[in-house]
Amino acid sequence: MATITNHMPTAELQALDAAHHIHPFSHQAELAEKGARVITRADGIYLTDSEGETILDGMAGLWCVNIGYGRKELADVAARQMTELPYYNSFFQTTHVPVIALSQRLADLAPGDLNHVFYAGSGSEANDTNIRMVRTYWAEKGKPTKTTIISRKNAYHGSTVGAASLGGMAGMHAQGGIPIPDIHHIDQPNWWAEGGDATPEDFGLERAQQLEQAILELGEDKVAAFIAEPVQGAGGVIVAPDSYWPEIQRICDKYEILLIADEVICGFGRTGNWFGSQTLGIRPDIMTVAKGLSSGYMPIGASIVSDEIAEVIGNCEFNHGYTYSGHPVACAVALENLRLLEEEGIVDRAGREIAPYLKEKWEGLLDHPLVGEAKIVGLMGSVALTPDKASRAAFASDPGTIGYICRDRCFANNLVMRHVGDRMIICPPLVITKAEVDLLIERARKSLDETLEKATADGLMVAAS
Numbered sequence: 001m002a003t004i005t006n007h008m009p010t011a012e013l014q015a016l017d018a019a020h021h022i023h024p025f026s027h028q029a030e031l032a033e034k035g036a037r038v039i040t041r042a043d044g045i046y047l048t049d050s051e052g053e054t055i056l057d058g059m060a061g062l063w064c065v066n067i068g069y070g071r072k073e074l075a076d077v078a079a080r081q082m083t084e085l086p087y088y089n090s091f092f093q094t095t096h097v098p099v100i101a102l103s104q105r106l107a108d109l110a111p112g113d114l115n116h117v118f119y120a121g122s123g124s125e126a127n128d129t130n131i132r133m134v135r136t137y138w139a140e141k142g143k144p145t146k147t148t149i150i151s152r153k154n155a156y157h158g159s160t161v162g163a164a165s166l167g168g169m170a171g172m173h174a175q176g177g178i179p180i181p182d183i184h185h186i187d188q189p190n191w192w193a194e195g196g197d198a199t200p201e202d203f204g205l206e207r208a209q210q211l212e213q214a215i216l217e218l219g220e221d222k223v224a225a226f227i228a229e230p231v232q233g234a235g236g237v238i239v240a241p242d243s244y245w246p247e248i249q250r251i252c253d254k255y256e257i258l259l260i261a262d263e264v265i266c267g268f269g270r271t272g273n274w275f276g277s278q279t280l281g282i283r284p285d286i287m288t289v290a291k292g293l294s295s296g297y298m299p300i301g302a303s304i305v306s307d308e309i310a311e312v313i314g315n316c317e318f319n320h321g322y323t324y325s326g327h328p329v330a331c332a333v334a335l336e337n338l339r340l341l342e343e344e345g346i347v348d349r350a351g352r353e354i355a356p357y358l359k360e361k362w363e364g365l366l367d368h369p370l371v372g373e374a375k376i377v378g379l380m381g382s383v384a385l386t387p388d389k390a391s392r393a394a395f396a397s398d399p400g401t402i403g404y405i406c407r408d409r410c411f412a413n414n415l416v417m418r419h420v421g422d423r424m425i426i427c428p429p430l431v432i433t434k435a436e437v438d439l440l441i442e443r444a445r446k447s448l449d450e451t452l453e454k455a456t457a458d459g460l461m462v463a464a465s
């Protein structure tokens with residue numbers, strides 16, 4: 001059998017891919033027809049495909065390559081660790097240096113008294129851990145009925161059975177028999193789409209107070225925790241009105257509900273600070289991290305928990321763990337990634353220099369006829385596409401029709417910009433420069449122009465009634 005390499009013709013690679021590879025979150029038959037784009041290498045913020053095209057990656061892979069592509073330091077650390085100790089577990093009275101070092105580093109970086117780390121192979125697994133951890137915590141405290149976790153519609157917390165149950169994605173809940181019991185969803189704080197005539201401030205308060213109503217309806221003695229992303233990522237980069245988070249924090253404090261901040265996207269510089277909780281003024285009891293923790297170079301996730309939770313859990317045997325919890329190579333790579341993000345001032349510069357520059361340019365897209373709302377926090381942003389700005393109207397076509405056209409135009413213009421329904425989102429590597437921000441905006445604007453042209457020609461610029 002011939003070796004499959006980067007040098008094979010694209011069509012052959014695509015045919016082999018379609019023959020044997022089932023893609024995540026994809027319609028296989030449709031994908032096979034179009035053919036998947038074959039990415040062959042990457043450097044900085046740019047991807048190269050099998051046709052030799054250079055593509056600006058406005059999504060940092062899947063929201064994860066914070067440090068940018070091509071950092072040899074991370075490869076070197078991985079090679080060294082693989083040679084020295086490629087694997088060992090920490091189940092049976094054993095530990096190793098990379099997991100010790102990374103835990104200390106994370107305790108240092110994390111705000112407040114979040115000083116203890118439980119490892120997983122991904123963000124989904126870490127959220128599964130959180131479900132079991134908060135329930136075990138309350139059981140150990142003599143309150144075993146506190147099992148329900150409140151989450152939000154359109155939240156994304158991962159794709160395992162537990163994490164997808166926590167998430168509020170209707171399309172995911174429609175398949176495979178989820179959610180699991182004792183997960184409750186309240187509405188998301190998406191003012192642009194759902195705020196009606198309310199001011200953003202009033203709407204933010206109302207949506208936060210749904211948490212209080214849910215606690216009162218379910219019973220305070222039944223609720224274990226509330227989980228939320230500081231900024232909803234996969235839901236479309238939904239930024240809550242300013243009134244939202246202080247009210248959520250007040251309610252969690254009042255009813256002694258554990259607050260889980262899912263920082264899988266927001267962590268490690270994405271929002272302009274090390275953690276989204278710092279940007280939004282939240283004091284979580286648990287933070288879920290993954291993605292930017294290793295900048296995607298190795299799969300790793302974790303739950304970073306408070307002194308109080310660690311102490312309570314520490315009084316029992318917590319019957320939970322993964323073969324790859326605290327994998328030495330993943331830990332070593334994550335540690336080196338954090339060192340570079342800090343010592344090279346990447347997080348600092350992203351927050352202080354790039355975020356304000358990107359914000360100005362991104363919000364400049366508001367003058368485009370298709371753009372109804374432009375939101376951005378740090379280096380994650382979204383625009384809502386609309387046929388009528390004044391009424392904040394959705395399109396009459398199936399949700400995502402226009403977004404898909406726009407994503408297609410971006411693809412053609414060598415920009416990775418994702419669509420969630422009819423919202424377009426960006427999340428570039430933190431190492432993006434101002435000149436590269438200009439290029440991103442130029443390609444985004446060109447793609448929006450072409451989208452408007454096509455949507456107009458196809459008679460799609462019609463508001464839903």
Ligand SMILES: *Cc1c(COP(=O)(O)O)cnc(C)c1O
Nearest residue numbers: 122123124156157158262264265
């Ligand atoms: C991606 C993501 C997850 C899931 O992480 P995986 O590593 O894909 O399992 C969880 N929460 C949020 C907020 C995410 O964006």
